[in-house]
Amino acid sequence: MIRVGALLLLAIALAACDDMTTQPKKNAYADASVGPGKVPAGTVAFQERPVAPPPVSLALIERGQERFRIYCTPCHSELGDGNGMVVQRGFPAPPSYHIDRLRQAPPGHFYDVITNGHGAMYSFAQRVAPADRWAIIAYIRALQRSQDASAADLTPAEKAALQ
Amino acid sequence: MAAIFRPSANLAAKFFLLGMGGLLAGGVFWWWVYPRTDYARGVGWVIDQPVPFSHEHHVAGLGIDCRFCHTSVEVSANAGMPPTYTCMTCHSQIWTNAALLAPVRDSLAHDAPIAWKVVNDLPNYVYFNHSIHIAKGVGCESCHGSVDRMALTFKAASLTMQFCLNCHRNPGPNLRPRAAIYDTEWRRGPDTPSPDALMKQYGIVNRDLTDCSICHR
Numbered sequence: 001m002i003r004v005g006a007l008l009l010l011a012i013a014l015a016a017c018d019d020m021t022t023q024p025k026k027n028a029y030a031d032a033s034v035g036p037g038k039v040p041a042g043t044v045a046f047q048e049r050p051v052a053p054p055p056v057s058l059a060l061i062e063r064g065q066e067r068f069r070i071y072c073t074p075c076h077s078e079l080g081d082g083n084g085m086v087v088q089r090g091f092p093a094p095p096s097y098h099i100d101r102l103r104q105a106p107p108g109h110f111y112d113v114i115t116n117g118h119g120a121m122y123s124f125a126q127r128v129a130p131a132d133r134w135a136i137i138a139y140i141r142a143l144q145r146s147q148d149a150s151a152a153d154l155t156p157a158e159k160a161a162l163q
Numbered sequence: 164m165a166a167i168f169r170p171s172a173n174l175a176a177k178f179f180l181l182g183m184g185g186l187l188a189g190g191v192f193w194w195w196v197y198p199r200t201d202y203a204r205g206v207g208w209v210i211d212q213p214v215p216f217s218h219e220h221h222v223a224g225l226g227i228d229c230r231f232c233h234t235s236v237e238v239s240a241n242a243g244m245p246p247t248y249t250c251m252t253c254h255s256q257i258w259t260n261a262a263l264l265a266p267v268r269d270s271l272a273h274d275a276p277i278a279w280k281v282v283n284d285l286p287n288y289v290y291f292n293h294s295i296h297i298a299k300g301v302g303c304e305s306c307h308g309s310v311d312r313m314a315l316t317f318k319a320a321s322l323t324m325q326f327c328l329n330c331h332r333n334p335g336p337n338l339r340p341r342a343a344i345y346d347t348e349w350r351r352g353p354d355t356p357s358p359d360a361l362m363k364q365y366g367i368v369n370r371d372l373t374d375c376s377i378c379h380r
Contacts, residue, residue, distance in 0.1 A: 023287040070228040074253070085225045091256050122252040127234045 047129045053107060054131065056138050064139030067132045071124055080143040092120045097140055098147045110137045201321060209315040210280050213266045222311040222347075229303055229310075229345050236303075240292040244279060247271050282316050283307065290380050299365045300338040304347040305330070311347045331372040335362045 054060060069078065077084040080097035087093045095102060102109075114133045117123040128136065151159070197203050221227050230236060235243035247270040258264055270277045283306070285291050303310065308319020320326055330337050335358025336351075343349040362369065371377065 020286075020288060070230045074225065074227055074231070086253055086257070089225070089257060091253060120256055122248065122255070126246070126248065127231070 048125060049130065051130045051134070053134045053137075060135050061138045061142050063132065064135035064137070064142075067128060067136050068139045068143075071128055072136065075121070079147070080140065094119075094121065097144050103144055103148065107134075107137045107141075110140060199321075199323065199325075204318070204321045204323065206318050206321055209317045210282055212280055212316070213277050215263060215315060217314050218310045218316055219312055219314045236293045237297050238294050240290075240294065242293045247277060282318050283322060285322060289378055291378070297344060299334075299367055300341065300344065300361060301330075301334075302339050302344045302346065302349065304349070305337050309347045327378065328373065331377070334367055334369065334372065335359060338362065338365060338367075 068076075073084055074086040075084040075091060075094055076082055076097070077087075082094040082096045097103075111133050112118075113121065114128055114136065115123060115125045115130075124133075154162070201207065222229070232245035232249055233242040234245070235241060247267060250264075250267050251271055254264055254267060266277060269275075306320050306322070310316070310319075338358065338361040339346075339349055339351075340356065340361070356364065
């Protein structure tokens with residue numbers, strides 16, 4: 001009787017033995033055949049809901065600078081002259097930001113280009129969230145200013161600081 | 164009185180003892196030493212991929228930021244594998260006829276994702292989250308190695324529990340300033356804030372980082 005009981009206990013104990021490395025769990029990338037989801041018609045993707053342009057602040061411009069350097073510099077270059085590394089390797093050159101047409105273009109134009117692409121430029125809607133698009137636009141404005149300022153734009157205090 | 168064991172029993176006993184010693188050594192090697200070797204963990208071994216993608220070319224050569232492709236690394240548990248659309252951002256115009264890129268074009272044409280193979284895999288009972296490591300000052304390179312020097316991508320660290328715990332027990336020395344997180348060439352220099360200062364800056368309270376439930380939940 002004791003022997004049977006011991007065998008039974010052993011069987012139960014051994015039944016718990018399992019390879020703990022195989023525990024099924026939801027892992028988005030476990031199955032490589034599952035690609036990024038498609039957005040059903042009539043809906044908007046996560047983070048795709050448009051947001052109103054936030055007020056311009058230093059933090060916004062700095063966020064824009066960081067995002068610009070990630071997503072835009074490969075073609076537009078750090079200076080915004082459209083001669084980035086990928087353009088140097090044969091990608092069609094985008095226009096420089098420092099032309100009159102783009103200096104006068106409304107912010108919505110840049111937002112539209114980031115969202116929907118333009119010419120050879122693909123849409124960056126999947127990569128740049130709406131709030132970050134406005135941040136990038138704020139930084140583009142700062143870039144444009146950086147190449148288009150004269151001494152007359154400085155306040156007397158700023159001039160004194162430079163001299 | 165007749166001997167209980169014959170003389171040949173001496174030899175048998177020696178073989179038995181040697182055999183037991185051998186089994187013990189073999190068991191220790193097989194179950195304890197071997198699984199901890201870099202060989203068994205696949206460190207430094209390149210895995211065949213559908214496209215021989217070179218991080219060296221794209222990161223070191225062209226200066227593309229990690230986040231251009233791995234877009235969700237700051238906000239999600241997964242760093243994010245780029246959809247074919249991201250590849251085609253440039254390759255719709257550059258190297259459009261390259262044979263190497265045929266699988267990428269096929270993927271776009273047939274709307275079927277490229278089946279990349281996982282290089283850095285963790286067991287299913289580990290809940291690793293990229294975003295918290297980025298937010299708290301751990302650089303990509305600390306686990307992924309100098310990806311910008313990998314012509315073909317391979318696993319650079321063993322990713323054993325020991326590897327994780329080495330840092331979770333004392334994170335300070337492995338933290339870096341926010342500007343250096345994506346920099347694979349960064350090294351601690353004389354003007355780097357001290358480990359303690361970085362811990363304070365990132366608000367890391369070194370109290371519960373080795374709790375089981377931090378990684379296993």
